[in-house]
Amino acid sequence: MSTPPAITDGHDDGHDEPVDDNLPARDDLFANPGLPEHHWRPTDVDPKAEKRAERQVATLFGLSAICTILLIVSYFAFSIGEDPDTFAGLGSSNLFIGLSLAGALLFIGIGVIQWARKLMADQEIVEYRHPAASSDEDRKATLEALSLGLEESGVGRRPLVRNSLLGAVGLLGLPAIVMLRDLGPTPSQVGPGKKYDYPGAGIEHTIWAPGMRVVRDVVGTPIKPSDLQIGDLVNAEPEGIFNGGEDGEPLEGVVLQINKSKGAVVLVRMQPEEIIPGKGRENWSIDGITCYSKICTHVGCPISLYERTTHHLLCPCHQSTFDLADSARVVFGPAARPLPQLPLMLDDEGYLVAQRDFDEPVGPSFWERG
């Protein structure tokens, strides 16, 4: 082990510096006491301790290796999937792969720290602060090179070249915007009689149609008013997603997802006298049963946090709150429009059906909506 270099103050001789009136006067009355004496670590002065530290570091690296082997073993040893092995209520495979990987990394880390702190060279050095800016000569030389380059390239003298270059580079940004078209059909391409047409297509329409039954989500059973008590909440869907495909098949795939996400409604029943009917909406509810779009008008989260005593429907995403007794008026939160209301009536068999599609687009506002 070599002796550390002698400790110097590494400082330019301060007496040459120009005296600045703004700086406090240098205090030369006190001698610079220098740095305190360097104390060595036990491993520097005791060969036994050094040997011991060496063994410690090697042991830690060895433990890491053992953990890595355990990791590979646990990867193959524990079953996953349908009937996974468990350990203390946790999945064995995840648990032991995670623990052994953590051990493998941790022991390398501890070993490296131990090595650096006990065995690597132990020197104290002092570095003084210097101005962060480059020297005046460097700055001057750089500026000269820059202006020479500008002069020789003729950017200032040849505006035709400069402007055509700017134009070409600017135009190169356009393809990126044009290619955004490939993200999907534009709203003007989707809808009845347009390029992309399927049940419920278009942002202005949903699958709801005159006489379509309101059915329970998941099970798809139709609903009679007598099924519902005051305070009931039904998460409902248009019957069309259960029988709107070809030959009355259920919808499938993307079309199903689109229609579930646009057609979902909540059906609530309250005391008929509690409802304040909107203008022109006097016959939209039946015996206190009203139906609203489940899609929040703020950014389109599905909402069904309903409080039966206040008739408030709360959106969990940004706390928009709608009063379902008052045409789903926004009483709190960032939503700008009330939830669209689905006009209800009864069909011949006494089931709840839609009078027609929503009068306004469901979900968040968009530019063309005005």
Next chain:
Amino acid sequence: MRLLNRSAGRLSRHRRGPVAGLVVLLLGLLMAGGLYAAFAPAQADSSASSEEQVAQGRDLFLVSCAFCHGQNGEGVPTQDGNQLGPSLVGVGAAAVDFQVGTGRMPMVQPGAQAPEKPPVFTDDEIAALGAYVASLGPGPAVPDESDYSTEGMTDEERQAAIVRGGQIFLTNCTACHNFEGSGGAMPRGGYAPKIRGVEPRYIYEALLTGPQNMPNFGNGNLSPDEKRDVIAYLGSLDEMPSYGGFGLGGLGPVPEGLAAWIGGIGILVGAAVWIAAHTTRSSKKKVEA
């Protein structure tokens, strides 16, 4: 006819025997009782005790519930038109069994939330209160265990019930009660309680009666079978190992972020400080080689 006469005569010989009076008395009582049971209205034999139960329930009600719910369970409105306690006419015994059985009622004080606490009434007293409230108006009765139990189902049927219950749960319940049933916050200081580890009867009753701000899921809304499936799904959640590691209460990204930032990064910072602050130094000088 002769046969009948003969047996009647044989019987008649015993008419003055020492136990004859007792036997006749017993026979008479049995006949009267049997005839009454056969012809009386169906619940007649239980009506005496249920009347007693209603009376006992009314006594308990007047002491513990009437302050907010009114002397006849008609509800007490406040000055601004809200309800101090809502009317209990037609809420049925199921509502009482849920509210009192889980300790939510009687409330310590009016407020946004009726928290669960150890019940203050015994089972008999709860039944009496339920009988009294049920007598105020027709309402849902306390469900029977056969309504929500999956006993007697084959494994496949139970699995199908759990799958369907899960879909119904995710559609109707997760909005407020969280995707694992861990509960969640509601407006104005209320919250939807955790519904894991709750007795199936109370889940069934809560669906049936819609306690506090919760909407009803009456039998016309979710059929009894669908309610049973939801309960089976909730039960299956308890049996599932938390495969990905500690669930942290199933509350979503907030506790996970807290664990990562405070637990994980906190330990790293602490370890770094500890490493930098600790060094052993020796007072020995190095021996120059």
